[in-house]
Amino acid sequence: MTTTDRRLHIVVPYRDRAAHLRDFVPRVGAYFATLADPIDYRVTIVEQEAGLPFNRGAIKNVGFLLGEAESGYTCLHDIDYLPVDADYSWVDRPTPILSFGAERRPVAPGRSDQTVTTDLESTMGGVLLMPNDVFRRIDGYSNAYWGWGYEDFDLSLRIRSRRIPTARRPGRFEPLDHDNEGFNPDASASAISRVNKRVFQANWAGGTLPEEDGLSSLSFEILDRRPCDGVDPAAAGRWEIVRVRLTMAPLPGQLAAFKAR
Incomplete structure (x- = not known):
C-alpha cells in the first residue's frame, strides 16, 4: 500500500454547535497526538450554511469528496462524540467504532427527563470507518434526508444491498448532550423524523439501492475555508473548516416540518 492508502480523513458534519466544536477540536487532536502507533490523519469540518434544513448525509458526502484524493479511508465522525x-x-x-458511552441520550437536556436508547452494536452511525473504494461503491450517503434522521439506516441498507462485509471495533466515547431533533420533549417522534421515515420507506420500497442518489447526484458550492481554533500548532495543517452551500432542495414536507419546529 502507498502512504496515501493508509492516510485517514476524518469528516465532521457541522452546523450551530460552537460549544461542541470547542470541545471536539482539542480533544481529538490530543487523542491522536498520544497514540502509541501514530496515524497520518486530516480533519475536515464541513459546515452547512444557514437557511435550509441540515442534511447530514449530503454534508458527509461533501467531506468525503474534499479528502478522497489524499486518503485511503474515511472516518465519518459526529461532533458530539x-x-x-x-x-x-x-x-x-x-x-x-462507537460501542460504549452513548447508549442512552437525553432528548432535551434541561427541559425534559426523557431519554432515547440506541443499540450501538447494530448502528452504522456516530463514528464509522470506511475504505474510500467501498464508499464509492455504495455511492456514499443518500442526499434525501433533510432535517433529521434515517441517513444512517439508509447507509446500512446500501452496504447490505451490495453484500459488502462489515466489522465492528469496541470503542468508548464521551457523548456531548444536545437537543435531539428526532424527538419531541416527551420522546415522541418529531415531525421531521416522521417525514424522513416516509422518505426512507419510499426509497427502499423496491428493495434495491436507489439510483442517482448520493455522491453521483451531490450538488454544492464551497463558500469559504478557514483554519480551526483550538488546534495544537504542531497539528495546525491537519485541520480545516469548509463552509458549503448545498444546491439541492428538500421536499416540501421536509421544509414545512423544519419551519414548524
Whole structure:
C-alpha cells in the first residue's frame, strides 16, 4: 500500500454547535497526538450554511469528496462524540467504532427527563470507518434526508444491498448532550423524523439501492475555508473548516416540518 492508502480523513458534519466544536477540536487532536502507533490523519469540518434544513448525509458526502484524493479511508465522525479509547487505524470494510458511552441520550437536556436508547452494536452511525473504494461503491450517503434522521439506516441498507462485509471495533466515547431533533420533549417522534421515515420507506420500497442518489447526484458550492481554533500548532495543517452551500432542495414536507419546529 502507498502512504496515501493508509492516510485517514476524518469528516465532521457541522452546523450551530460552537460549544461542541470547542470541545471536539482539542480533544481529538490530543487523542491522536498520544497514540502509541501514530496515524497520518486530516480533519475536515464541513459546515452547512444557514437557511435550509441540515442534511447530514449530503454534508458527509461533501467531506468525503474534499479528502478522497489524499486518503485511503474515511472516518465519518459526529461532533458530539469524543474518543476515550478507540481504534482509528486502517480498515478494509465498513467498521463502526462507537460501542460504549452513548447508549442512552437525553432528548432535551434541561427541559425534559426523557431519554432515547440506541443499540450501538447494530448502528452504522456516530463514528464509522470506511475504505474510500467501498464508499464509492455504495455511492456514499443518500442526499434525501433533510432535517433529521434515517441517513444512517439508509447507509446500512446500501452496504447490505451490495453484500459488502462489515466489522465492528469496541470503542468508548464521551457523548456531548444536545437537543435531539428526532424527538419531541416527551420522546415522541418529531415531525421531521416522521417525514424522513416516509422518505426512507419510499426509497427502499423496491428493495434495491436507489439510483442517482448520493455522491453521483451531490450538488454544492464551497463558500469559504478557514483554519480551526483550538488546534495544537504542531497539528495546525491537519485541520480545516469548509463552509458549503448545498444546491439541492428538500421536499416540501421536509421544509414545512423544519419551519414548524
